[in-house]
Amino acid sequence: MQQFEVNFDGLVGPTHNYAGLSVGNVASQSNANAVSNPKEAAKQGLAKMKALADMGMKQGVLAPQERPDVAALRRLGFTGSDGNVLKSAAKQAPQVFLACCSASSMWTANAATVSPGADTADGRIHFTPANLTNKFHRSLEPEVTGRILKATFANEKYFAHHTHLPDNEHFGDEGAANHTRLCRNYGSAGVELFVYGRYAFDSSKPAPSRYPARQTLEASQAVARLHGLDDDGVVYIQQNPDVIDQGVFHNDVIAVGNQNVLFFHEQAFLNTPAVLTEIRRKFDDHPLHFIEVPTSQVSVLDAVSTYLFNTQIITLSDNHMAIIAPSECEENPAVSSYLESLLAMDTPIKEVKFFNVKQSMRNGGGPACLRLRVAMTEQELNATNPRTLMNDILFARLNQWVEKHYRDRLSEQDLADPALLDESRTALDELTQIMHLGSIYPFQQSAL
Numbered sequence: 001m002q003q004f005e006v007n008f009d010g011l012v013g014p015t016h017n018y019a020g021l022s023v024g025n026v027a028s029q030s031n032a033n034a035v036s037n038p039k040e041a042a043k044q045g046l047a048k049m050k051a052l053a054d055m056g057m058k059q060g061v062l063a064p065q066e067r068p069d070v071a072a073l074r075r076l077g078f079t080g081s082d083g084n085v086l087k088s089a090a091k092q093a094p095q096v097f098l099a100c101c102s103a104s105s106m107w108t109a110n111a112a113t114v115s116p117g118a119d120t121a122d123g124r125i126h127f128t129p130a131n132l133t134n135k136f137h138r139s140l141e142p143e144v145t146g147r148i149l150k151a152t153f154a155n156e157k158y159f160a161h162h163t164h165l166p167d168n169e170h171f172g173d174e175g176a177a178n179h180t181r182l183c184r185n186y187g188s189a190g191v192e193l194f195v196y197g198r199y200a201f202d203s204s205k206p207a208p209s210r211y212p213a214r215q216t217l218e219a220s221q222a223v224a225r226l227h228g229l230d231d232d233g234v235v236y237i238q239q240n241p242d243v244i245d246q247g248v249f250h251n252d253v254i255a256v257g258n259q260n261v262l263f264f265h266e267q268a269f270l271n272t273p274a275v276l277t278e279i280r281r282k283f284d285d286h287p288l289h290f291i292e293v294p295t296s297q298v299s300v301l302d303a304v305s306t307y308l309f310n311t312q313i314i315t316l317s318d319n320h321m322a323i324i325a326p327s328e329c330e331e332n333p334a335v336s337s338y339l340e341s342l343l344a345m346d347t348p349i350k351e352v353k354f355f356n357v358k359q360s361m362r363n364g365g366g367p368a369c370l371r372l373r374v375a376m377t378e379q380e381l382n383a384t385n386p387r388t389l390m391n392d393i394l395f396a397r398l399n400q401w402v403e404k405h406y407r408d409r410l411s412e413q414d415l416a417d418p419a420l421l422d423e424s425r426t427a428l429d430e431l432t433q434i435m436h437l438g439s440i441y442p443f444q445q446s447a448l
């Protein structure tokens with residue numbers, strides 16, 4: 001039985017824009033109000049997906065969400081026709097309005113936490129959508145995320161879907177961005193690393209002071225319980241509060257793992273030696289590669305601006321891994337020279353491939369933010385909605401779809417244009433047919 005790691009990338013939605021919504025995310029803050037190009041953003045994402053598929057990887061696509069989120073605006077008291085809701089919200093509460101327009105569901109590393117069947121008590125793949133409570137614009141995502149995941153992994157024999165955790169800061173959960181899994185091969189039981197930024201119920205414990213810690217230990221523990229994980233297969237790690245205060249808002253901005261490789265910055269965690277000892281013990285002392293990047297070679301600032309750790313480490317064949325990095329890493333002298341030295345080390349990482357995902361990077365979303373990893377057996381892959389799996393046909397079809405429906409320029413004023421809402425709904429309606437997703441969007445349900 002073959003086993004794979006399948007990357008499910010988020011398709012960038014038609015309202016991709018820069019609204020400066022994420023305090024603690026340096027790129028989002030510094031590009032607030034810049035003009036975006038949704039068409040280019042979607043095509044950059046599709047090009048990365050296709051390139052990975054062409055490398056022999058299994059690659060999936062997750063549909064975007066409906067934005068502007070008219071239902072959320074109505075819940076907040078805006079009334080009248082949909083056009084009226086947009087117009088009055090944009091005028092009376094511009095910040096609320098912008099939050100309801102974000103295409104942030106593209107960063108599917110935040111869609112859910114996923115545990116493969118090899119790790120769970122009932123042998124199924126478990127999905128818990130992230131509640132994303134820390135940012136209002138992101139807290140709008142989990143319900144529809146759950147529907148998209150159910151339409152993509154629609155077979156109860158193989159897939160278990162949980163409801164997102166209670167919508168409260170105590171259980172702030174950011175999904176796979178704070179979770180990575182080490183294993184010998186994708187089909188055997190692994191060690192799941194849950195990284196949290198603070199304790200929900202104990203304010204005497206270390207926590208950042210400048211920027212928010214989005215994930216709590218208690219949320220991570222709840223997800224591990226829901227997924228039926230064995231304590232011997234789980235390690236909880238506290239993120240270093242100092243790096244959160246320097247713009248590391250998710251662990252995947254400072255660390256990434258794949259199979260028996262953990263690639264991380266010297267300052268990523270609290271109590272690093274104890275963490276590494278626990279991982280080694282739980283990995284049953286099988287060979288592990290801890291690649292720790294020293295501050296003297298790459299500063300936290302450079303890690304945040306280039307997203308060196310928001311890379312995908314993928315396995316192309318036995319003992320041959322590649323790093324999928326954003327082009328910002330190639331452009332930064334310290335980071336590109338580090339990457340050169342990494343290839344000369346005795347690790348399974350043998351090559352680096354650079355990708356231009358700048359439209360997403362400007363909002364703080366690198367290659368790894370754009371993907372949700374699902375380790376699967378062949379049977380589980382066969383039970384997955386085939387219309388969500390990347391191939392030449394889907395790639396051509398989605399590019400045509402983007403070309404037909406997306407704008408190449410979007411500024412803040414454009415978001416209140418009722419024509420944009422119509423265009424987006426028409427596009428998403430067509431997408432649900434292309435990808436055989438059923439009626440997952442609120443506008444499709446109220447039209448029933």
Ligand code: SUG
Nearest residue numbers: 018019020021022028109177250369
């Ligand atoms: O949650 N940016 C996202 C970026 C998420 C990156 N994901 C991972 N690291 N896995 C966020 O901060 C910015 C939207 C804006 O400002 O318009 C935003 O939501």
